[in-house]
Structures are given as C-alpha cells and as structure tokens.
Amino acid sequence: MLPSASLLFVASLLTALPVNADGIYPKNSPVLQLNSKTYNSLIAKSNHTSIVEFYAPWCGHCQSLKPAYEKAAKNLDGLAKVAAINCDEDENKPFCGQMGVQGFPTLKIVTPSKKPGKPRVEDYKGARTAKGIVDAVVDHIPNHVKRASDKDLDKWLGQDEDRPKAILFTEKGTTSTLIRALAIDFLGAIDIAQIRNKETASLKKFGVTDVPALVLIPGPNAEPKIYEGDLKKKPITEFLSQAAKPNPDASGRAAADSKPKPKPKQKSKPASKPTSVADEPDINPTASQDQDSTEPSLKPAHVPIPAPPIPTLSTPESVEASCLAPKSGTCVLALLPGASEPDAALPQSATDALASLADIGHKHAQRGAHLFPLYAVPAINSGSGILREALGLQADDAQTVQLIALNARRGWWRRYSAEDFGGVAVEAWIDSIRLGEGAKEKLPEGIIIGAEPETKQPVAEPEAEAEAEADEADAESVEPEAEEAEQTVEHDEL
C-alpha cells in the first residue's frame, strides 16, 4: 500500500518514537498549511508560484528550518505561496510518496505552467535560509506583464478591448516582483503592461510626468485614472479592483482577509479516501519527476539503485590515516565481528549494519550532500582489535558488529548501542551525530596517532559541539539567528 521504501522507513520509525501528531506550524503561522486534498486546489491549480515543504514534526532539521521558512513566508506574502504539508499524517503519507519525498524536510517549488492545474514541480536544494528561499521562489514567479514601447502600446491597448488595462510607467527595464504578482492576481481580469520612461510619446499620451506611475484604463471609453498612493500591494490591489475583481487565489493575507477562508476539509470529513491524489483524473502516470515534469507522477519517483558498499579499511595504517590522525574529523566505523572460520559469512547484524550504512552514504552522495566518511573495518584488521580494546568494547560479544563514531580532532567518540541495525535506526543515529545530539565519550589517551596529550582538545560543551558539528556538515545553520548569513546548507535527510 505504501508507495515507497522511504515511507516504510517513516512508518516503522513512527512506531519507535513518541510522535507529536500536530504539525510544527501553528494556525496563525504565515506558512499555509496543506493536506493531500488542499494541495490540488490551493497549489496545483493556482496561478501563483508556491514553495511547499514536506515535513515531519519529529524531524530536527524541519524544526530548525521553521524560523527561516516563516520569515520567507512573511517576505513572500502577496507574491507567492509558502506552504507546508505534514507527511506524518496518515492521510498525507501516500501523497508525500507520490511527490517523491524521501527525506525531511523536502522543499519543492511549484510553478504554474500554461496548462492549468499542471504545474512544474522542482526540488529546491538551495540554502535553507529565508533569503535563499525567497530568491529562488521569486525567480519562479511567472511574468504576465507586457513590456510595451511607443511602437506597440496602441496595439496592446486594442487587444481584448473590453478588458480593463493597467500600465506601469517606470524607469526600470526589469519587471518587479510586485507587478508580476499583481498581473497574476488579475490574470484574465485586467491586462497589465509596463513601459519605460524613455518612451516619451506614451508618457505624453497619458499625461504622465513622474515615474513610477500606474495608470488604470477601466474600459475602452472610460477615463484613465492615475494611481497616486503608496507603491504597496494592498492599496494598488484596491485601486485596480475598481475596474475588476482579482482572481479567487489572489495571494496574500491582505487579499485573503476580504473573502471567506476555505474551510479545512480535513476536519469535517473523515479520511475515507487516503489516496485522493491518485483519484485525480489529470495525473499522467508516465510523467517523470524531473524538472520538466508538469505534475507529480503516480509512480514512486525513486527506483532504488543498489547502494555501493562502504569502503573497507583493511590495515591499521588506513584506520589511522582516515580517522585517527590529530586532524581527523568525524568518522563512522563498522567494526566487524571476527569470523570463526576464514570464509564464514558475517552474522545478520553485521550485514544489516553494512547495508544500512551503504544506503545512507549512497543517499547522501546522490544528493550531493555532505556526510562524514563511513568505513567497514574487518576483524582481520588488527586496528579493529586495538580500537575495541582501547574503547573498552572487548567485553562485548565478539560476534557482534560495533558501530562507532569518533572525532579525533575533537577528542570524542560514541557507540551505537541499539540492537537493531536496520536503516531507520542507524540513520537516526547518524542524524543525531550530524546534529551534535546525544552523549559523547572522551577518546582515551593514546588513540590519536601523533597527538601530544596537552594539545589534544577537550570534549566540547554540548552547544559548542553542536555548532562545531554543524560546521563540519558544511556550515549548516542550526542557529536561527544565523539564518540570514550567506551560508549554504546541505539538503538534509530525515
């Protein structure tokens, strides 16, 4: 029933963790809350560009994105839609799978195409900052504003003669986001053009002396009206509305205030049809989920490719060089159990652990996301025994795989203590390392090759550690205050 492996992962994780069923955005948040049903009417059928966050409430990266995302929503108010959907809700899960969501948060920019109801859907993989998000969304706002000149203004005025027209006189050669958004709000109702102030005949025709100026021509025989108010969206919308009403999905809370809010259907109807999107007639099952696709595919977009195995460190020297040099950053090592016979198969726990790490590494590599290195260390490598002994793992059953993470530079290590080596559990552990969460132990003296005891760094304070970890994860911003800094943030998983 569940369309993708990632959702199975999610489903099994849900049984393991205490879950907050509520979304992370409160009712009064500037972020528009969606479900699988309202996505279609509010986003797919909109004339406006949207960004949609697919999230799960328990996901740490989703929570850290929240301040930037709400800030982006405020900045884009009236220009584009900033929405979020809780993929943790049962009724939304199939939909999130159909949209190809494999990790949280996933951000997708939905751009209307020429075909109504069939938008272009692209992953947003830029910085998880308000600025990064706003810039990318603004770049995707369609431009329905005619750029007119003295030569063709009359022709444009003569088209669809009965339809009201508005002309922005400006010194700019570019089309501002605001005027583009207004043209979308009034699409089909008022045609909008812009004309540069060097087109003097046109200025003269409408008696415009100062730019910027906005002129409304309510109809073929009506007197043109010059707008004199603030160059803000709300008063301009009111001014234009005397000629024609804006479209139903005119964006912005200012516009939304004047009309009844759509009732969240989710509340009044039980989720009797969990696969509502699959029922949509206009979904083309052969569409792919790439940049040119105009709608979500019915097929899970991801065809799992077997992940290549993680690299093996087969000598003590390679372990030292990779993970135990004084400057080595975070490393994850799977210390494999010793086999009783040379060719004996590894126990299931070890093969599971290796498969989980391979999947996690592969997933990051496919996304071009940073992850610390993951290595397998066979028992035959004496470096494995040395580490086990130094870290006090000797007492453990030699038949068990040990997953450890260590950071020589910062002098800490930690051990995976669960008995389940499945993908979800191991990935949650990897994720906690990335976030700098969870308890660390001090690496015993003498493990770091060539380090003087006095130059070895102490185990950092928890907060500093989280920051340091974030630095390692390619300058990931975990501090909301840092959100405006021009840092690039990787697309994080679950």
Ligand SMILES: *[C@@H]1O[C@H](CO)[C@@H](O)[C@H](O)[C@H]1NC(C)=O
């Ligand atoms: C989208 O634009 C068309 C005109 O092209 C208009 O008729 C329609 O109402 C708009 N859709 C929404 C949802 O506002």
